[in-house]
Each structure stands twice: as C-alpha cells, then as structure tokens.
Amino acid sequence: MAKLSGRSIIGFREGQGAGEPLYATNPRDGQSLQPGFVPATTDEIELAVRLASEAFAVYGRVPGRERGELLRRIAARIEAIAGELIERVEQETALPQARLQAETARTCGQLRLFAEVAEEGSWVSARIDYADPDRKPVPKPDIRSMLRPLGPVVVFGASNFPLAFSVAGGDTASALAGGNPVIVKAHAAHPGTSELVGRAIQACVRESGLPEGVFSLLFGHGAEVGTALMKHPLTKAGGFTGSRRAGRVLMDIAAARPDPIPFYAEMSSTNPVFILPGALHERGESIAAGLHASFTMGAGQFCTKPGMVFLPKGGDAASFREKLRQLVAGSTPFHLLTATIHSSYGSAVAGRKTDAKVKLVAEAPQADGSDGFAAGSALFETDAASFLDSELDAEIFGPTTLLVRHSNRDEVLKIAQGLEGHLTATIHGTEQDLRDFADLVAILESKVGRLVFNGFPTGVEVCHAMVHGGPYPSTSDGRSTSVGSRAIFRFTRPVCYQGFPNESLPNELKDENPLSIWRLVDGQMTREATLSSLSSRGAEK
Secondary structure: OOOOOOOOEEOOEEOOOOOOOEOOEOOOOOOEOOOOEOOOOHHHHHHHHHHHHHHHHHHOOOOHHHHHHHHHHHHHHHHHOHHHHHHHHHHHHOOOHHHHHHHHHHHHHHHHHHHHHHHHOHHHOOEEEOOEOOOOOOOEOOEEEEEEEOOOEEEEOOOOOOOOOOOOOHHHHHHHHOOOOEEEEOOOOOHHHHHHHHHHHHHHHHHOOOOHHHEEEEOOOOOHHHHHHHHOOOOOEEEEEOOHHHHHHHHHHHHHOOOOOOEEEEOOOOOEEEEOHHHHHHHHHHHHHHHHHHHHHHHHOOOOOOOEEEEEOOHHHHHHHHHHHHHHHOOOOEEOOOHHHHHHHHHHHHHHHOOOOOEEEEEOOOOOOOOOOEEOOEEEEEEHHHHHOOOOOOOOOOOEEEEEEEOOHHHHHHHHHOOOOEEEEEEEOOHHHHHHOHHHHHHHHOOEEEEEEOOOOOOOOOOOOOOOOOOOOOEOOOOOOOOOHHHHHHHEEEEEEEOOOHHHOOHHHOOOOOOOOOEEEOOEEEOOOOOOOHHHHHHHO
C-alpha cells in the first residue's frame, strides 16, 4: 500500500496542517489506524478556496470533451489502485470486500456516466429564440440561454459510502462535469481512503493540464473546517450526505451568509414500506426474506434502509411476522462504521425497548462487548394508533425496523398523509391492490423522490432516470437528486444572452451548432444548425 502522508491536498501542494491529528478506527476491534491526519489550518482553507476560485475562470469554460476526459482518467486511476484502496477501506469501515468491490465499480461507473454527459453536451439546456423585428407593437429581440457552472463547490464525504458518496463520489463527479472546481472535506471515519482517492484525482488534474485549484481535499476535526468552507465568500455551493443534525446546521450556514448559496443535503429518511393485502397473501414469506436482507444490508447503514413497514392485521400478517422474527433472531452481529453511530444505535434500540407503545419481536444475539463497534439486528412492532400518536417514524441508523399493524384502508391513507419527506416509499402489491389503493400512490408521490413497486429501496441504480432525493427533511431541496445525470443541474444556473452577435456567443448557442447538441430553437427540439440572419429568414418565408 502506498504510504499515506496524513496531510491535506491543496491543489498540487501538500498541506502541513496544525493541531492534534485525527485517527481512523477499525470498527472490528476499536483500534486506531495509522497515520494520524493533521487538520487543515485557516490559511490552508483560504488557499484552497482561492485556488479553486482562480481555477474556475479557466475550468468553467473548458470544453465538455476535456471535462469528460478528466472524469474518465480519474475512473481509470481508481481502478488501477483498487487493490490497495479496498484494503484500506476495509480496515476503516469493516465493510465486506464484495461490497467494496461493488462500490468501487459504482464509483467508476458514475464518473464515466458524467463523462458521457459532459462530452455529449446537451445537458446545458441550450435555448434559442430568434429575433422578430417585424413583431408589433414592439420588435422581438434575439434571446438565447444555457446553463453555466456556479464556481467552487464544497463536497462533504459521507460515512456510509466511503467511495461512492465521498471524495470521488456523485457530488464531486457531477460538479466537475458541470465545470465547477471541487473542495472535499474528508470524512473523519475514513481519512486514509480519502487521501488515496484524493491523490488519484490530484494526479489526474495535473496530467490533464488543468489549473491547480480544480481539486483540493482537506482534513479536520468536527465541524470547524466544513463551517469555514461554507462561510467563505468564494464558495458558491455545497453538497452533503449525512445526519439531519449536521445537514441542518450547514443548511442554515449557507442560508445565513451575506450572499446565500445553494446547499444540497441528503439528511435522513426512514423509507416506509407498505405491504398490501393481496401481496401479503400471495408471497408474504418471500417479502419477509427480502425485507430482512434490505434492512440489514450494510448493517442497516444505507440512507434507503426500510425503517418502518405497514401491513394489515390478520393470519397472513402473523406468518409474515414469524418468518421475519426467525430471520432476525438468527442474524449474526454487524459492525457499525463509527463509535458515534454505534452509540446512537445502542441508545435508540434501548429506548424502543422501554417504550410502552412498542414491542420487541426479535433481537439477534449480542456480540462480545470487546468486539469493536459490533451490533445486533432488532425487530420491533406497534399498532397504527400508537404509531400515529408518537414519534416512531424517526430514523434509526442501523440494522433495525418497525412493523406497524393497521386495520383498514382509511388507516393506511391516514398514515401516508402524516408522513414527512422521505427518499423512498415502497409498495408490495398485486394489480388489484394497486387499483384498491390508488389513493396511496397519489399521496406518496408528494412525500418521496422514488416510488418502488414490488422491490426494496436499498440499491440505487446510477442512471439517467434515477431520483435520489425527496422532500425535506430527507433532503434540503426536494427538487434535486444526488444520483443520476440530473445531479449535474444542482451546481449550475441559467444565463441569458440577448442581442449578441453569433461569433461572440458560447459554442452551445451559435447558429451553426458546432457541438451538435440538442437545443430548443423557437420552441422545437433539434440538433440541426440554424439560420439567424434576416436575409436567410426572409428567404425561408
């Protein structure tokens, strides 16, 4: 494995840092990992943002082809170091090797997806409305618009996805694809992983002949570095995946600045699952098996983990419950990512055990207390009336879920109407169930970003159509997604050009369409070159 420096990456430079270093911890045994990572200083934070702002003047206008080449280069470099990278990730997270191999592939896949988006170019949503000097009572001017990048973007690494939502994750990929320099605040849970990936990106930026400030990576304790980055006047946007508490703090900082900036936070979601009568009768046991696999996947540390399950009372529910009880009771211990997550999970499970409205259905055997951040899965149960009169919809980050038994359709709809915003909602049903519960689908459309039918929410496909977002508090802005090609729109804004001569316009808006992108020209989508001169338009008439 390459020797880690434990220092921040500031453009093409290595930071020196100051203060007490932070150490990653092996979740399996609770032991600290070497080396220590020294927090970035105030001057280094200033330098990183200034370099990013200077780089934006160039990188923001680099052709999409070159941005795509950078992203492909990063993906190839990550694949080249995959062996040593996965070794370090496994030490810092205790995630199984198969999961880390899949996450490496996903990370490289989304880098290449955004490379394709940048190279093809139509994402800029170019629009051209030609002038009409003969329009009465006033002439119509020539107006053209397209999306332009914002400037330096601060990305916060996530604890639960050390690759796909961290240094080279979706936020970084989409920001770079759109022409924005990126400064990553590394997550303290996996600093070694962050440095390895950060060095790969740094080398790729240099090899691509791009400005120094296109990428930086900063280490730091707690919220100090992240807060300073979000408050810096040259920072233009932020992307975050983590807890509601931390996300809300950063949201408020972004909004309270003298010049408020967009901040896209994915914060918390309990991801309700509705099992309808027909599906429960036809395949209750197979749904139970799939549910168990879903809420324990990744030790229940997925943002899409199904944390509450609604099902009707009756004999079918009893057999479903029994199958799920057996699966939970037979589960082996999991290792949670950090001491904080481990402590919070233990406190939340203990709290539910003492809640008179909740019954413990099953609990996996407890791990040895000396076994690092080990934790067992737990299954709880309540009824609809108790659920509606409580705060049992709160997210518990870890391998647990809550069964909620209801008695009729109206009760299901009442539950759905009372839900806050979530990333996903899942419905298991038959075609008849969908007809009988059509109102449920309509309600859930306003509550979540992704509706899943006869599946499970864990596992987010990286593709053009994916929406990984949802109404607050699942995200800070329910109009956005952090997965899929639409994620690029978060770090852009529309710019309009009125009355400019053709040669002075960006290539995306020139009459000849030199990039051959899709454009909306006088209300019609086309990839053809267009004619704007009055003589040409007159000849057409």
